[in-house]
Amino acid sequence: MIEIALFAELAAPGQVVPAEPFPNGISRYAIGGLLVGLGAVVIYLGTGIAAGASTFLESTLSYVSDQSRFKQYRGSRDWRVVFTLGIILGAAVYAVFWQGGTWTTDVQPWRLLLGGVLVGIGTRVGKGCTSGHGVCGVGSASKTSIVGVITFLTVAIVTAQIVQAMGVSP
Amino acid sequence: MPLILVGGLIFGFGLAYSHMARPEVVLDFLQFDDLGLPFVMFGAAIVSGIAFAIMPRIRDSAPLTGDVYRRRLKSFDRNVLIGGGIFGVGWGLSGICPGAAYASLGIGNVAILWALVGMFAGAYLQGVWRSKRAAADSGPASAD
Numbered sequence: 001m002i003e004i005a006l007f008a009e010l011a012a013p014g015q016v017v018p019a020e021p022f023p024n025g026i027s028r029y030a031i032g033g034l035l036v037g038l039g040a041v042v043i044y045l046g047t048g049i050a051a052g053a054s055t056f057l058e059s060t061l062s063y064v065s066d067q068s069r070f071k072q073y074r075g076s077r078d079w080r081v082v083f084t085l086g087i088i089l090g091a092a093v094y095a096v097f098w099q100g101g102t103w104t105t106d107v108q109p110w111r112l113l114l115g116g117v118l119v120g121i122g123t124r125v126g127k128g129c130t131s132g133h134g135v136c137g138v139g140s141a142s143k144t145s146i147v148g149v150i151t152f153l154t155v156a157i158v159t160a161q162i163v164q165a166m167g168v169s170p
Numbered sequence: 171m172p173l174i175l176v177g178g179l180i181f182g183f184g185l186a187y188s189h190m191a192r193p194e195v196v197l198d199f200l201q202f203d204d205l206g207l208p209f210v211m212f213g214a215a216i217v218s219g220i221a222f223a224i225m226p227r228i229r230d231s232a233p234l235t236g237d238v239y240r241r242r243l244k245s246f247d248r249n250v251l252i253g254g255g256i257f258g259v260g261w262g263l264s265g266i267c268p269g270a271a272y273a274s275l276g277i278g279n280v281a282i283l284w285a286l287v288g289m290f291a292g293a294y295l296q297g298v299w300r301s302k303r304a305a306a307d308s309g310p311a312s313a314d
Contacts, residue, residue, distance in 0.1 A: 022206055028188055028206070029209035033209050034217055035188075036213075036214035040217075046232060056272075057293035087181055089179055090178060092182075098186075105192065112193070114264070116284065118257065119285070120291060120293040120294075120295070123289075126255075127244045128244065129257065135214040138219070139214075140219070141219070148250045155257075158258075
């Protein structure tokens with residue numbers, strides 16, 4: 001108890017470390033993370049593919065667009081659709097049996113839309129997202145991915161803090 | 171394909187279980203209100219890292235595709251920093267990344283369609299731009 005009190009006191013100025021760093025515990029995050037990794041491993045063991053989620057955006061566009069940039073993904077676009085459907089269904093299983101129904105965000109639509117556009121550009125220009133760089137790339141000890149993760153994590157923290165400081169919520 | 175579906179199911183279930191499919195929880199991490207997110211990303215990276223380290227030593231190639239087991243290594247150039255920076259602004263603004271957005275749809279969060287429409291639009295914009303640039307680079311000069 002004394003340690004916790006000290007910790008809270010030390011953390012108060014500046015709020016770099018929150019008074020309560022894990023208000024929801026860590027098990028949901030750790031178990032969820034292990035499952036995300038396991039899903040990637042299942043695909044890797046069977047196919048040798050280190051899967052990422054953001055390539056789906058471009059590979060799916062190759063069905064409807066003749067832009068030369070998307071042609072390189074024609075070979076993988078079918079399984080990437082299956083992978084994404086799997087992600088949606090897996091999350092739906094959680095929603096039905098654990099969450100007990102649907103859940104909707106309160107984050108404002110303009111943040112989702114504008115943020116989405118930037119995520120779409122950035123993940124494709126930057127060669128990966130949180131799953132490609134963050135999970136498979138870091139798991140591969142790839143220096144490119146480690147630099148990529150440090151970059152987007154740092155920029156995201158600064159961005160979110162600025163948005164919060166400007167009084168935008170949620 | 172069935173295996174890809176099973177892998178995707180586990181992957182998506184994990185994203186929902188970890189609450190990463192909720193933008194609020196991601197924003198809570200980025201604002202330092204709940205530091206759980208690294209357990210998800212690095213927990214997953216450790217699990218996949220074990221497979222990436224072991225499989226190439228056990229077998230030469232994957233049973234279903236014949237592909238050689240490799241690590242995920244991509245070349246480094248300034249695009250990694252530029253793209254990572256743009257992605258970071260988008261992630262920090264919206265609290266959602268591609269995989270988590272698909273999972274978010276799965277937990278019934280229809281509002282995430284805003285983000286998905288945005289992601290496709292962004293991916294399309296950069297695709298058009300890079301297609302044009304590639305054409306300009308290798309245009310008249312390599313007409314042979």
